[in-house]
Amino acid sequence: MSFEPKIVGFCCNWCSYRGADMAGTARIKSAPNVRIVRVMCSGRVDPVFVLKAFEQGADGVLILGCHPGDCHYVEGNYKTARRVPLLKKMLDQLGIEDERVRLDWVSASEGARFASIVNEMTAKVKELGPFRANEGG
Amino acid sequence: MPKLKMALYWAASCGGCDVAVLDINEKILDVAELADIVLWPIAMDFKYHHVEAMDEGSIDVCLFNGSVRNTEQEKIAKLLRQKSKVMVAFGSCACFGGIPALANFINRDLAFERAYVEAPTNANAERVFPQTLTKVAEGELELPEFWDTVLALDQVVAVEYYVPGCPPPVDLILKVVNALATNSLPPPGSVIAAEKTLCDECPRTKEEKKITKIYRPHEIIPDPEKCLLEQGIICMGPATRGGCGARCIEANMPCRGCFGPPAGVQDQGAKMLSALASIYEVKDEAEIARMIEEVKDPAGTFYRFGMSTSMLKRKRM
Numbered sequence: 075m076s077f078e079p080k081i082v083g084f085c086c087n088w089c090s091y092r093g094a095d096m097a098g099t100a101r102i103k104s105a106p107n108v109r110i111v112r113v114m115c116s117g118r119v120d121p122v123f124v125l126k127a128f129e130q131g132a133d134g135v136l137i138l139g140c141h142p143g144d145c146h147y148v149e150g151n152y153k154t155a156r157r158v159p160l161l162k163k164m165l166d167q168l169g170i171e172d173e174r175v176r177l178d179w180v181s182a183s184e185g186a187r188f189a190s191i192v193n194e195m196t197a198k199v200k201e202l203g204p205f206r207a208n209e210g211g
Numbered sequence: 212m213p214k215l216k217m218a219l220y221w222a223a224s225c226g227g228c229d230v231a232v233l234d235i236n237e238k239i240l241d242v243a244e245l246a247d248i249v250l251w252p253i254a255m256d257f258k259y260h261h262v263e264a265m266d267e268g269s270i271d272v273c274l275f276n277g278s279v280r281n282t283e284q285e286k287i288a289k290l291l292r293q294k295s296k297v298m299v300a301f302g303s304c305a306c307f308g309g310i311p312a313l314a315n316f317i318n319r320d321l322a323f324e325r326a327y328v329e330a331p332t333n334a335n336a337e338r339v340f341p342q343t344l345t346k347v348a349e350g351e352l353e354l355p356e357f358w359d360t361v362l363a364l365d366q367v368v369a370v371e372y373y374v375p376g377c378p379p380p381v382d383l384i385l386k387v388v389n390a391l392a393t394n395s396l397p398p399p400g401s402v403i404a405a406e407k408t409l410c411d412e413c414p415r416t417k418e419e420k421k422i423t424k425i426y427r428p429h430e431i432i433p434d435p436e437k438c439l440l441e442q443g444i445i446c447m448g449p450a451t452r453g454g455c456g457a458r459c460i461e462a463n464m465p466c467r468g469c470f471g472p473p474a475g476v477q478d479q480g481a482k483m484l485s486a487l488a489s490i491y492e493v494k495d496e497a498e499i500a501r502m503i504e505e506v507k508d509p510a511g512t513f514y515r516f517g518m519s520t521s522m523l524k525r526k527r528m
Contacts, residue, residue, distance in 0.1 A: 121478075122478050122522070124481075125523060126522065128522075128523070129522050129523070153488065155494070156493070156499050157489070159503050161484060163503055163506070164484060164509040164510045167510035167526070168316075168510055168525075168527065169527035206527065
């Protein structure tokens with residue numbers, strides 16, 4: 075049986091969640107591996123959420139927000155744009171592959187873009203294989 | 212009231228916590244008045260078999276410092292747990308893993324390679340490493356088994372109280388001693404420190420936090436009145452429990468996080484990362500890349516004392 079990754083997708087209420095909706099209403103097919111969690115803003119995505127997703131068995135985490143300059147709350151996505159790369163640098167030190175976390179921007183009209191990001195991410199995480207928590211001892 | 216029986220133990224630690232107990236100065240006499248010490252490897256000559264011979268629960272309180280990283284430490288932690296009514300994780304290593312838990316970025320093989328081969332003072336061309344069992348003419352020699360992962364005390368045995376700090380400050384030690392003396396210990400599970408963050412008790416002037424460059428402590432002489440974070444120095448205050456009396460801050464040095472996360476926070480490192488990235492006021496990609504470059508060692512900085520109890524606990528290897 076082939077490995078089907080579990081990916082947690084955080085989508086902001088104003089752009090990327092609407093983009094996901096758009097992909098649905100336009101009947102664009104995409105991989106079913108992303109479990110979407112709607113947040114008001116990508117800036118709400120505390121790095122703890124990402125760690126928690128991995129802790130609870132996710133194989134990848136996708137964070138989608140409004141394009142820079144388009145944030146409903148003006149600055150929220152810029153905070154995300156700084157947090158996620160710093161988090162990825164830290165996760166690299168902890169042995170978590172770069173491709174397991176992805177930050178991208180999807181507007182409310184970009185259904186096709188949403189679908190292609192989901193497909194790309196799913197393919198990448200499939201290549202990496204399942205995330206193993208290393209408990210050590 | 213009969214005298215209390217007290218045990219003090221060190222596992223993977225530097226000895227600083229034991230010295231901190233002596234730092235209570237003449238109050239140590241009150242401790243001697245209050246309690247009979249039944250085990251204290253750094254200062255007294257009791258042996259493990261003395262403890263093994265005791266009845267279960269016959270030690271009133273055990274102050275356990277150091278993290279747990281080998282089978283001897285695990286065995287003694289379990290032994291002391293069995294014999295003690297109250298187990299106190301004493302110091303940052305016992306509470307959160309502490310400095311030894313930075314070894315959770317590597318494993319046993321890499322630690323041995325560094326300690327017994329690479330370190331400049333070694334002359335070990337034959338690559339001799341410690342073995343759990345060695346046969347010599349006189350018989351077999353045994354050593355404890357060293358683990359890949361350093362653990363906090365409560366990941367090995369149940370713990371009633373936590374006294375954080377590297378080392379715990381004198382006033383908190385006295386608070387514990389007084390609580391024992393007056394039989395007024397807080398509910399089990401309590402951390403003997405403040406509930407809020409260090410920033411809450413920090414005496415410095417705080418204005419709006421916006422920075423555009425991060426300085427390492429040796430790159431700048433900080434203004435002694437102003438918030439260190441606002442001056443671009445990574446100060447762990449926003450993600451660290453208060454109660455230490457801001458000792459480092461008073462010495463014009465940033466907080467390094469030894470009191471662990473404040474009440475209600477699960478992961479100190481992730482919270483600090485979030486706070487730091489939030490106040491760094493840049494927007495374009497090149498500037499963000501510069502910020503990432505300026506934070507030289509995010510995991511080591513944000514989890515300096517807290518790897519064992521962090522959500523990811525160790526590096527995946």
